[in-house]
Amino acid sequence: SEQEAAFEARIAADGRIEPQDWMPAAYRKTLVRQISQHAHSEIVGMLPEGNWISRAPSLKRKAILIAKVQDEGGHGLYLYSAAETLGTGRDEMLEGLHSGKAKYSSIFNYPTLNWADVGVIGWLVDGAAIMNQVPLCRCSYGPYARAMIRVCKEESFHQRQGYEALLVMMKGTEEQKAMVQDAVNRYWWKCLAMFGPPDADSPHSAQGMRWGIKRISNDDLRQKFIDATVPQAKVLGVTLPDPDLKWNEARGHYDYGQIDWDEFWNTVAGNGPCNKERLATRVKAHNDGQWVRDAALAYAHKQQERAIKEAA
Amino acid sequence: SEQEAAFEARIAADGRIEPQDWMPAAYRKTLVRQISQHAHSEIVGMLPEGNWISRAPSLKRKAILIAKVQDEGGHGLYLYSAAETLGTGRDEMLEGLHSGKAKYSSIFNYPTLNWADVGVIGWLVDGAAIMNQVPLCRCSYGPYARAMIRVCKEESFHQRQGYEALLVMMKGTEEQKAMVQDAVNRYWWKCLAMFGPPDADSPHSAQGMRWGIKRISNDDLRQKFIDATVPQAKVLGVTLPDPDLKWNEARGHYDYGQIDWDEFWNTVAGNGPCNKERLATRVKAHNDGQWVRDAALAYAHKQQERAIKEAA
């Protein structure tokens, strides 16, 4: 069709698709799935770090952590808004999350077991997320691209804050150093898996590339992340828990060991250490909040009626 | 009447009234009120000390504290049983507690604010309770007297344990000593008030004495408690917070200062620092436990029906 041709031409020219523009149903569906999944990840992602707010070991770190978790909620908010421009409401998206139909980033299904986890999530998890997300700032769908620009800016800030917190800990007591190393040991491999399955096994990638939703392959992003992170780990003074990790002069990249994809898929399928807790906690917050949302709605209706009566 | 004469003769001869014996309605009512109030005190009294079980600073002290709080529950149990012999069911008594109609010892409406409170409750609160209760072991109503013999034996054990815990703390660090002194400061006057209003203002006492339910006056018990406690405080090395406290050679007793009866009556009336919390906590435990009790009942009925069917 003519519309389809115009859409394809826009994509080919690296132009932006806007909410009022015609777009193929599959493009719309893919975007809603991806953006809402991304929004869910932000919301669920508030939980592992939120776990340490009450126990942050200094007021400065407490304030930084609250602000960070709040930013994640904010990201969720404007990602839901971006998805809503595609015609799907927030309630519907939340229903998808709560029923288990929609996914969120599997990394949040691991527990935060010591205070250094907060810094490591900033450094490695946010670091990996940024690698994934920077290309999305050039995504073909305008509202998503613009949301991602803001998200990436804030995530970079979080990443630097996380790394800085770890630097301070690594200059501290033996116990502090041990906490950092322990957290890195637990999170390193999970972060590598965040880039998704190897390109050979990644079904959605090709179409995503063609539509300008995805721009760099999983394996390329993963390599980029590793290459950027190894020097940071050296500066920090932690050991990345991979004996196969070493510089390959010929490739101009770091070689690395085998990711445990069975574990990854098992967690994605709902069987990670915290999947049930994370989801149940979100569902409970939503259900417990029902009476509050009902009250706000009831009050708004009453106010409306009063305004109408006064006008009459 | 003949029955009444027999009752009065038994009382006069310091004999025991048993459940199957005839007794005046007022005697029965007074006893139910007093025994159930005593039982409620044991149950509510589990809360202030229970507050520290999870935080006890050694496993030995944790075990001692759990055992003590458990004993209080046990006292509640056999006091409810003693009251039931007078024809009032436990549910009815609990209903009195939960509705606020029945009282419990006002001492439990004060908070436990540091670990030493646990020891001080053992030493002073249980100490005062024993003073009150030992005469009840000779109470005219048999089941109550026998229950009190057991209660007093265990309470004496608790009192010694509390005192011993404080002795250890007073041999410890400055912080530990300060905790003990702080706890004594907060509890001393409340414990003196536990013996009830001065004899001149005590309406129930005369009849209670005549019936052999009460055997020593409030003021006499209070004096006895003070005379016994002052030397213990000296051994312990704490200061009792009463500048007027001093030995009166002529009386052969310690003189002491004015008790704040306004504060006492205000707390009895429901306005102490913890009245609402204590009562609401008991009510909540009861309400939250409804489904469990219902289940036990339903299961018992089913078992009964099955037994009948099998027999048929």
Added chain:
Amino acid sequence: MSTLNDYLLHLADNAVVLGQRNAEWCGHGPVLEEDLALANVSLDHIGQARLLYQHAAAVIGGDASEDKLAYFREPHEFRNYTLLELPHRGPLVGYAAADRDYATTIVRNFLYSALMVMVWDKLQSSSDETLAAIAAKSLKETSYHLHHARDWLIRLGDGTEESHARAQAAVNHLLPYTEEFWTSSEAERAAVAAGVGVDVPALRADWDALVNETLAEATLTRPDFQGYITEGKVGLHSEHLSFLLGEMQGLARAHPNASW
């Protein structure tokens, strides 16, 4: 100096304790926007606490510091209003289990911020210039807190039958704790005398007017008060504070020589 310090700690402890409580909603709010709003309120409180502790630490001198004051004092050394340490729920002992009730959160935030907008306003002309500057900054933040809590209190009171009942229960539960505002501690009297502090009891009529007007708009009734007046600001707290501080201070105390 010691009473000024006691007064600063009262203000700082208020902020840190309520900041800690409000942050408990983070990730659990009734709607995403409220998660963000309460995180904001909490952040403001932690920020106020930091400035006040820093100022107090400067007054105290020696090795005093913001974190020493927040993390290494015992419950009985805290000077916050008892109101602020209560859990987000009705009257239950500290170790009873119960869910958070948003009405309790909102009513407390309302009652406290209604006072603090007046307190910070007056403190802008404190003879202590650092405190005056903190007050100016805090006033803006607290005005937002009041606005937020007041709006929600009206929504809850004049919303559904359930929200009305919950809001009324929270008002009944919490209002007695505000009596502590109107007693004067030694530290407060000394701070007033020195021109540093605010005569809080003198704010009572204005506060009452604001509370009564808001409750009326929320279709809620104001309960009578009789009974115990809490004394958190002189260090005599409820059983809840030691749990709150135990959680807050535990990690820092496990590593007394660490920097973070």
Added chain:
Amino acid sequence: MSTLNDYLLHLADNAVVLGQRNAEWCGHGPVLEEDLALANVSLDHIGQARLLYQHAAAVIGGDASEDKLAYFREPHEFRNYTLLELPHRGPLVGYAAADRDYATTIVRNFLYSALMVMVWDKLQSSSDETLAAIAAKSLKETSYHLHHARDWLIRLGDGTEESHARAQAAVNHLLPYTEEFWTSSEAERAAVAAGVGVDVPALRADWDALVNETLAEATLTRPDFQGYITEGKVGLHSEHLSFLLGEMQGLARAHPNASW
């Protein structure tokens, strides 16, 4: 010696953590008799923990002591089953609020004591004589725990509609955590090899029979399992343990030089 020690700590940490959890009901039970029963169960666990820590401290030597081991180790050093550190409620993150659910308590006590009667029975013939003596004492206690929990599980399962639903939910929630019983940690393997410990996976068939028979009598169904197998016994815990230990250890750690 270090693996024996690790094995003793596994047994001791199991006892102290579940003892701590069961004591949370003290004063809050559904009926007075259950308050007493759970306090009893808790006391037995604390008592077992004390004997096991004392034995471990003797093995370790130096200044190790019962309380050093219980109060001055970090969460990742604890060797208890993850099952035992979970709060008395469904799957929620550690800092979410929720009430205690008696069904969760009963189901956990059942699943654990069903294992431990078998473990203590075998441990009576441990080559470590002290451990064998502790096992003989613990077996009697644990038989009572099993009896108590089993009776209640049947009552709840075959009671009312609500109690059945709650019991089934608790079974669904907790049963996956029992998979940790059937993996073998290095410490367990070494203890078995030394004749000190029990080959727990070998108890599986007996345990399954007891659980299946009880669930059947309780009219409950056994859920399928797939997924994550917890690893608390090698020190990799849930987010709940650091909250539990924070509360349990806080006071002792605030006064590291004190005796109590």
